[in-house]
Amino acid sequence: MDAEKGDAFLIDGIKRGDQRAWRQLIERYQGRLLAFARSRAPSLADAEDVVQEAFVGFAASIANFDPTRSLETYLFTIARYKLFDLMRQRKLPTQSAPADAEDWWDRVSPDDGESPSRLAVTVEAAAQQRHLLADMLRRLIYEMRDRQAFDDLQVIELVFYVGRRNLDVAELLDIDQKAVAGIKFRAIGKLQRYLADASPDAVACLDEAMADVTVAQVWRENRLTCLKRSTLGAYLLGVLEEPWKSFTQFHLDVVGCPVCVANLQDLQAEEDTLRTGANTERMFASSVGFLKPQ
Numbered sequence: 001m002d003a004e005k006g007d008a009f010l011i012d013g014i015k016r017g018d019q020r021a022w023r024q025l026i027e028r029y030q031g032r033l034l035a036f037a038r039s040r041a042p043s044l045a046d047a048e049d050v051v052q053e054a055f056v057g058f059a060a061s062i063a064n065f066d067p068t069r070s071l072e073t074y075l076f077t078i079a080r081y082k083l084f085d086l087m088r089q090r091k092l093p094t095q096s097a098p099a100d101a102e103d104w105w106d107r108v109s110p111d112d113g114e115s116p117s118r119l120a121v122t123v124e125a126a127a128q129q130r131h132l133l134a135d136m137l138r139r140l141i142y143e144m145r146d147r148q149a150f151d152d153l154q155v156i157e158l159v160f161y162v163g164r165r166n167l168d169v170a171e172l173l174d175i176d177q178k179a180v181a182g183i184k185f186r187a188i189g190k191l192q193r194y195l196a197d198a199s200p201d202a203v204a205c206l207d208e209a210m211a212d213v214t215v216a217q218v219w220r221e222n223r224l225t226c227l228k229r230s231t232l233g234a235y236l237l238g239v240l241e242e243p244w245k246s247f248t249q250f251h252l253d254v255v256g257c258p259v260c261v262a263n264l265q266d267l268q269a270e271e272d273t274l275r276t277g278a279n280t281e282r283m284f285a286s287s288v289g290f291l292k293p294q
């Protein structure tokens with residue numbers, strides 16, 4: 001069963017009041033969420049609190065969860081919010097130095113419109129347009145992969161997913177700034193053509209002035225170039241082949257994708273030690289009471 005089908009099955013069960021499904025959901029996601037929180041929270045206890053609160057928040061709002069969205073992305077978004085709250089309460093900096101590539105995700109404030117409530121409830125028409133834009137972006141990305149245009153893909157991933165300026169991208173990849181602008185321009189142009197093919201009205205959703213922002217948001221919401229957990233597993237075992245190996249390395253090390261990095265750390269921890277059930281029990285006991293019969 002692939003991850004998304006498995007998630008839908010669990011959500012169905014949880015909505016029917018199946019507590020075992022809730023426990024399974026916690027088991028599946030706590031490791032990667034904890035890896036994410038640990039790399040940012042002041043202490044392990046704080047990181048555990050953040051993950052616990054994320055599960056409580058999800059349990060309390062599961063009725064609003066749109067099952068067509070990625071559960072993993074949704075849980076990471078809630079965890080980010082809880083982490084943001086914690087840092088604010090403690091008066092700790094929630095933003096790092098702009099030059100620090102590792103923490104770019106933290107600089108995209110959850111208040112920039114990528115909030116759990118906005119993810120859960122979007123206006124129907126806007127949601128449809130964003131679905132379409134996500135599909136067309138996926139098409140663009142697959143097309144680039146198919147013709148092995150990984151250099152171009154790296155450029156647009158840094159521009160849109162990470163939100164880097166052209167100048168930074170040029171320096172990071174050691175290419176000309178004009179080349180970066182050209183690759184970005186061609187990508188947007190192609191996207192507009194794909195949208196026009198799909199629906200005559202669709203181009204309107206990629207308004208010229210807002211194109212960068214919209215593409216960035218849709219890319220992040222759908223995590224279009226993120227890696228499957230099985231791919232990360234193969235990478236960890238050293239059996240992933242080129243060009244995927246290099247692309248994975250780029251996504252982890254240069255892009256510094258927080259979700260994929262957390263998944264990799266979680267997989268690594270699974271290899272290193274046998275998990276004890278202690279954490280799951282604590283997360284389960286503290287959150288299960290928030291599940292309401294649907």
Ligand SMILES: [Zn+2]
Nearest residue numbers: 226227257260
């Ligand atoms: Zn990723």
